[in-house]
Amino acid sequence: xxxxxxxxxxxxxxxxxxxxxxxEFTAGRVNRVEQEQSDAGGKGVNVxxxxxxxxxxxxxxxxxxxxxxxxxxxxxxxxxIEDRFVRLPGRxxxxxxxxxxxxxxxxxxxxxxxxxxxxxxxxxxETIDSLCADTDWFVLSGSVPAGVHATIYAELVTRxxxxxxxxxxxxxxxxxxxxxxxxxxxxxxxxxxxxxxxxRPLKGRAEVLAAARSLxxxxxxxxxxxxxxxxxxFVERDGAVFATPPAVKVKSTVxxxxxxxxxxxxxxxxxxxxxxxxxxxxxxxxxxxxxxxxNLPGAEVVESFAARVQVSAxxxxx
Ligand SMILES: Nc1ncnc2c1ncn2[C@@H]1O[C@H](COP(=O)(O)OP(=O)(O)O)[C@@H](O)[C@H]1O
Ligand SMILES: O=P(O)(O)OC[C@H]1O[C@](O)(COP(=O)(O)O)[C@@H](O)[C@@H]1O
Numbered sequence: 028x029x030x031x032x033x034x035x036x037x038x039x040x041x042x043x044x045x046x047x048x049x050x051e052f053t054a055g056r057v058n059r060v061e062q063e064q065s066d067a068g069g070k071g072v073n074v075x076x077x078x079x080x081x082x083x084x085x086x087x088x089x090x091x092x093x094x095x096x097x098x099x100x101x102x103x104x105x106x107x108i109e110d111r112f113v114r115l116p117g118r119x120x121x122x123x124x125x126x127x128x129x130x131x132x133x134x135x136x137x138x139x140x141x142x143x144x145x146x147x148x149x150x151x152x153e154t155i156d157s158l159c160a161d162t163d164w165f166v167l168s169g170s171v172p173a174g175v176h177a178t179i180y181a182e183l184v185t186r187x188x189x190x191x192x193x194x195x196x197x198x199x200x201x202x203x204x205x206x207x208x209x210x211x212x213x214x215x216x217x218x219x220x221x222x223x224x225x226x227r228p229l230k231g232r233a234e235v236l237a238a239a240r241s242l243x244x245x246x247x248x249x250x251x252x253x254x255x256x257x258x259x260x261f262v263e264r265d266g267a268v269f270a271t272p273p274a275v276k277v278k279s280t281v282x283x284x285x286x287x288x289x290x291x292x293x294x295x296x297x298x299x300x301x302x303x304x305x306x307x308x309x310x311x312x313x314x315x316x317x318x319x320x321x322n323l324p325g326a327e328v329v330e331s332f333a334a335r336v337q338v339s340a341x342x343x344x345x
Contacts, residue, residue: 032296034078034164035111037155038071038089039179040140040172042122043098044281046319052127052134066320067098068122070168070197073285074292076321077311079106081293081329086111086162088154090143090172092119102321111158113150117141124281133280142174155183159190164292167206168197168285180206193295197288199223212248213295215288221252235260236267236341249301251291251308253284259312260341261305267341270305273332277316286315286323302338309336 048062067076075087086109091099093114103110120138127133143151155165165187167180180202187194188210196203196211199220207214207224222229225238239250239262253259258271290311294304310333314323323329 031084032164033084033086033162034075034166034292035086035088035155035158035162036071036075036078036166036168037183038069038087038091038112038169039175040120040170041067041069041072041089041091041099041112042120042137042140043095044068044124044320045121046124046126046279046281048126048128050127050129052125052130052132058125064319065098065121067102068282068321070285070288071166072099072102073282073321074166074168074197074289075108076102076106077282077286077289077315077323078292079108080323081289081311081326083293083296085109086158088112088151088158090115090141090147090151092117092141094118111154113147113154115141115143115147124279126279126281131277135281137170140170140172142172144174148175155186159187159192162192164193164195166195166197166288166292168195168288170199171202177201178205181209184209184211195288195292197284207242207247208245210246210248213251213288213291214242214247214249215251215253215284215291217253217255217284232260232269232341236262240267249291249304251287251305253287253312255280259287259305259309261301261308262341263301266301268302268305268338269341270309271337271339272309272313273335273337275313275316275332278319280316282315282321283312285321286311302340305338306333306336309333 047060088111091112120140123136125134195213249263290308294307313332
C-alpha cells in the first residue's frame with residue numbers, strides 16, 4: 028500500500044444507528060432498554076470508519092440529511108475522513124438495532140431513508156467525478172433510497188471502471204442484480220443476498236461455491252460470501268477458500284459485513300494472496316463484533332484475531 032492510496036466510500040442511504048440493549052427481547056410485549064448508544068452509520072460510512080482505523084486516506088460521499096448531520100461530522104473529524112457528502116434538506120434516517128445479549132441475537136429495523144431530488148443526484152455525480160481525480164478505489168455500499176433508480180450502481184460501476192478505478196460493491200436486491208454484471212472488482216453479498224441474486228435458496232458450501240463461481244465467470248474479480256458465525260467463502264478466478272472465525276464474545280453483529288469489506292480492501296492494498304485477504308477480512312469482522320459502533324480495536328488485536336482464523340482451500344472442504 029502506498030501512502031497516497033485514497034479510497035472513497037459511497038452511501039446513498041446512510042443511517043444513524045440507534046442501538047438498544049434489551050435482554051430477552053420479545054416482539055409483542057413491553058421491552059425495557061438496559062443500555063443505549065447512537066452512532067453515525069450506514070454501510071459506506073461504516074466502511075470508511077473501519078478503513079480510517081487502519082491507515083489509508085479515506086473520503087466519504089453520498090447523500091446526507093442536513094438537519095441531523097452532527098454525528099457524521101464528528102465521526103469524520105475524529106477519524107480524519109474527508110467529508111464529501113452532498114447535503115439534502117431533512118433528516119437522515121435513524122435505524123434501530125436491538126441487541127439481545129441473552130439470546131445472542133440482533134434485530135434490525137431499517138427505515139427507508141430520505142428521498143433525494145434529481146438535483147441532489149446531479150451534485151453527487153459531480154462530486155464522484157471530482158473525487159476521481161485523486162481516488163483509486165470506490166466502495167459502493169448499502170440500500171438505494173426511494174427516488175433513485177435501481178440502475179444507479181450499474182451506471183456507477185461502468186463509469187468508474189471506464190476510468191480505471193477499483194470498484195467494490197456491497198448491495199442487495201435489484202440495484203445489486205443490475206450492477207453485478209458490470210465487472211466490479213469485489214462484491215460481498217451475505218448468503219441471503221446471494222440466494223436472492225441467483226433466485227434460489229443456497230444450502231451448503233458446495234452450492235454457495237457454485238453460485239459464487241458463476242459470478243466470477245460473469246466478470247466479478249472476487250466474490251466474498253459472508254455466512255454469519257459460520258464464516259465466509261472467498262472465490263476468485265484462481266482459487267477459493269473458506270475462512271472460519273474463532274468463537275468470540277460478540278457485542279453487536281452490526282457492521283460485521285462492512286468491516287469485512289474494509290478488510291478486503293486493506294488486504295488487497297497490502298498485496299496479500301487470497302488466503303491472506305480472507306484471513307484479514309475475517310479478522311476485521313471479528314474486531315467489529317467486539318466493539319459497538321463502526322470501530323476496530325488496535326492493530327495488535329486485529330492481528331491476533333487473524334492468527335486464529337482457520338482458512339482452508341475450498342476444494343478440500345466443499
Ligand atoms: N457471531 C459471530 N461469531 C463469529 N464471527 C461472526 C459472527 N457473526 C459474523 N461473523 C463474522 O463476520 C462476517 C460478516 O458477518 P455477516 O453477518 O455474514 O455479514 P452481514 O452483516 O453483511 O450480513 C462473517 O463472515 C463472519 O466471519
Ligand atoms: O443500507 P441498508 O441495507 O438499509 O443497511 C443499513 C444498515 O447497515 C449497517 O451498515 C450494518 O451493515 P452490516 O451489518 O451488513 O455490516 C448499519 O449501520 C445500517 O443501519
